[in-house]
Amino acid sequence: MNEIAVEVHGLGKRYEIYPAPQDRLKQMVLPRLARVLHREPKEYFREFWALRDVSLSISRGETVAIIGQNGSGKSTFLQLVCGILFPTTGQVQRSGRIAALLELGAGFNPEFTGEENVYLSGMLYGLSEKQLKERYNSIVEFAGIGEFVTQPVKTYSSGMYVRLAFAIAVHVDADVLVVDEALSVGDVRFTQKCMRFLRQFQKTGTLLFVSHDVGAVTSLCSRAVWLDHGSIRLDGTAKEVVEAYLAEQHAQDRKAYGVSAISVKAPKASTESSEAEVRDVVDTRLEQLKVRNVTQVFEFDPEAVQSAFGAGGASIVGVALLDEDGKGVRLLHGGELVTLEIKVEVHAELSGLIFGFYVKDRLGQRLFGDNTHLSYQEIIGGRVDDQFRASFQFRMPVLPVGAYSIDAAVASGTQLDHTQQHWLHDALQFRTVDSTMRHGLIGIPMLRITVEKEGAVS
Numbered sequence: 001m002n003e004i005a006v007e008v009h010g011l012g013k014r015y016e017i018y019p020a021p022q023d024r025l026k027q028m029v030l031p032r033l034a035r036v037l038h039r040e041p042k043e044y045f046r047e048f049w050a051l052r053d054v055s056l057s058i059s060r061g062e063t064v065a066i067i068g069q070n071g072s073g074k075s076t077f078l079q080l081v082c083g084i085l086f087p088t089t090g091q092v093q094r095s096g097r098i099a100a101l102l103e104l105g106a107g108f109n110p111e112f113t114g115e116e117n118v119y120l121s122g123m124l125y126g127l128s129e130k131q132l133k134e135r136y137n138s139i140v141e142f143a144g145i146g147e148f149v150t151q152p153v154k155t156y157s158s159g160m161y162v163r164l165a166f167a168i169a170v171h172v173d174a175d176v177l178v179v180d181e182a183l184s185v186g187d188v189r190f191t192q193k194c195m196r197f198l199r200q201f202q203k204t205g206t207l208l209f210v211s212h213d214v215g216a217v218t219s220l221c222s223r224a225v226w227l228d229h230g231s232i233r234l235d236g237t238a239k240e241v242v243e244a245y246l247a248e249q250h251a252q253d254r255k256a257y258g259v260s261a262i263s264v265k266a267p268k269a270s271t272e273s274s275e276a277e278v279r280d281v282v283d284t285r286l287e288q289l290k291v292r293n294v295t296q297v298f299e300f301d302p303e304a305v306q307s308a309f310g311a312g313g314a315s316i317v318g319v320a321l322l323d324e325d326g327k328g329v330r331l332l333h334g335g336e337l338v339t340l341e342i343k344v345e346v347h348a349e350l351s352g353l354i355f356g357f358y359v360k361d362r363l364g365q366r367l368f369g370d371n372t373h374l375s376y377q378e379i380i381g382g383r384v385d386d387q388f389r390a391s392f393q394f395r396m397p398v399l400p401v402g403a404y405s406i407d408a409a410v411a412s413g414t415q416l417d418h419t420q421q422h423w424l425h426d427a428l429q430f431r432t433v434d435s436t437m438r439h440g441l442i443g444i445p446m447l448r449i450t451v452e453k454e455g456a457v458s
Contacts, residue, residue, distance in 0.1 A: 004057055005176050005206040006081055010090035011054040012230075013076050016045040050076040051230045054090070060175075063207040065217040065238060067245055068227035074210045077227065078102060078178050081208065096175025096206075099125060101165055110154035114145065114164055117153055121165075125172040135171045143167035144190065163190055170197055177201060180210040188362050188403035189426050195220075195364035196425070214242045215441065219365045294434040295332040295399060297321050300427060310410075310422035313350050314382065318343035319408045319427040332430075334398035334443065342390045342408045346382035350412040350421065353380040355390035358407040367404075367442050368397075373415045382412075398443030399432045406430075 018024045023044040031041035051073040058064050066074045079085040080092055082100045107124060108117045118139055122132040140149050143163040148156065153164070169177065179198075198220065201207060209221055217224055217238050224241035226233040234241050300319040321329040322339045329338060342355055356371025372380075372390055382388065388410075405426040411418040 003059055004093070005060045005062070005095050006058040006208070007056075007093045008081070008090060009055050011051060011077070011080060011087055011092065012049060012089035013051040013073075013080060013085060014088040015048045015050060017048050018045045049230050051080070051227075052089075054227075054230075054232055056225060056232065056235060058206060058208070060095075060206055061202075061204070062223060063202050063209065063221045065221040065224040065241075066208065066210045066227060067212075067214070067217060067224055067241065068233075069249075072227040073230040074227055075102065075180055076230075078180050078208060078210060082178055094176070097126060097173065098176045098178060099169040099172045099174035100178040100180075101162075101169055102178070102180045108153050108161070108165070111152055113152055114143075114149035114156070117164065118149075118168060121168045122172065125168075125174075127172060139167045139171050142170055142193075159190070166194055174205060176206045176208065178208045181212070188405060188429060188431075191362050191403075192360070192364050192405060192426050199364070213363070214246060215361070215365065216363045218242055219363055295334065295396070295430055295432045297329050297332060297430040298428070299328070308422065308424045310420045312421065313348040313412065313419075314344050314346045314353070314410045314421040316342060316408050316410060316422050316424050316427065317345050319406065319424070321428065321430075332396050334396055336396050337393065338396050340392045340394075340406070342392075342410070344388045344390070344410045344422075346386040346388070347384060349384065350382045351379055352413050352418070353382050353388065354411045354413070354415070354418060355388070356409050356411070357392060360405050360407060361441065362403045365441065369407075371409075371415075400440070401432050401434065403429065403431050 016027075018027070027044045030044070034041040054073075054077065066077060068074050076085065078100070079102065080087055081094070082098055082102070083092070083094075084100075084102070107121050109120060112120060115136075118136060119129065119132050122135075123129070127135075143149070143160075143166075145156075145160050145163055148160060149164075153161065156164070177198075198207065202220075207220075209217070211217055221238045223236070224238040225235045226241050226245050234244055302317070318341070320341045321332075322341055323329050324337050326339075329336075332338070340357055342357065344353075344355065346353075354371050354373045356369065356373075358366045358369035360366055370392055380388075390410075406428040407423065407425055408427040409420060409423040411420045413419055
């Protein structure tokens with residue numbers, strides 16, 4: 001078990017489903033009476049196997065996703081791994097301390113305050129009271145629920161539950177971390193913080209991750225296990241398992257709608273857009289759509305930024321999205337020409353200033369970004385009290401519904417060898433509330449789309 005974090009053999013979990021409450025009492029009494037009378041006992045329940053004959057090994061340092069439809073046995077599997085449930089068949093071998101984020105508020109006493117539940121949960125994980133006292137302030141700071149930590153958790157929102165539970169799990173020095181859809185609630189800033197922790201945890205620990213978000217699976221996990229009706233359907237790389245799973249879901253959706261295959265009708269004649277030269281990408285189809293891609297942009301608030309790092313030789317004092325007239329953007333539809341503006345103040349003499357940004361989704365996946373290094377190959381120097389404004393102009397992509405954020409950064413040096421002076425995580429946030437896009441991470445406005453019929457198959 002030196003290299004194995006979790007190993008299961010022939011794992012199965014059976015439940016007894018009773019049609020009526022009185023059948024449970026009958027099952028307790030009548031079969032015993034039948035045996036006394038030397039008769040064949042009758043069962044008053046039906047069997048339901050939430051998990052059956054599951055065997056797999058998870059090595060130390062692996063990040064494994066468990067995917068599948070609702071009712072496929074994912075949560076049951078995790079509870080068996082954590083020791084919350086006892087298996088009907090098979091066995092589970094574990095190595096090291098396991099921290100789990102399963103059902104919302106699992107392990108919390110609703111009558112206890114947040115502070116009391118920190119100590120209760122921490123001791124259940126095996127920490128001593130002394131260790132918890134040393135880590136208490138850090139736990140509260142990570143949770144970010146403020147004075148609510150002194151209130152009973154029964155008054156908490158779902159997001160506050162997750163914040164506190166995740167903060168505790170972060171501080172228990174776990175060897176194996178089990179997360180079951182815990183990141184599906186909570187605001188974007190806390191989700192980003194959790195994802196940064198999970199990526200750091202991946203370097204030393206083992207992560208078991210359940211999510212319906214296939215983007216999170218492919219971004220975070222190296223391996224995926226597809227559970228289907230309590231059994232393993234496929235075990236492989238995250239990419240191949242997710243692609244197979246999505247293909248299966250697509251086939252089921254088509255079947256549900258009575259479509260056996262995808263049909264494409266070719267036009268009678270060639271259709272092509274104008275041959276005129278286009279210098280900029282402007283998707284004219286956006287004007288024809290009745291439902292637009294609606295994106296709300298929130299103003300930069302330096303007091304609200306919770307995560308930043310850097311040497312401190314310069315600081316970012318402003319981040320904004322501007323329209324073509326230089327005014328702050330509050331609402332976007334996708335496809336507009338926008339300018340991301342980053343304002344910086346210099347506090348020390350610096351050479352080779354580089355300004356840059358990343359746009360990220362709610363899971364911290366970097367969708368796109370750029371910096372000034374290639375555009376300004378001459379050295380940009382800065383002195384104390386100098387102020388700079390870096391501008392990046394681009395057409396806003398069409399985005400799926402969800403929360404997004406922008407990291408802004410200023411560094412000094414070269415592209416390959418530089419020092420981050422100030423990096424702001426989630427400096428600017430925006431949210432897409434309605435979208436014409438249904439698939440992918442971003443939609444790119446098309447320059448030209450053509451369809452041409454080349455003939456018929458003889």
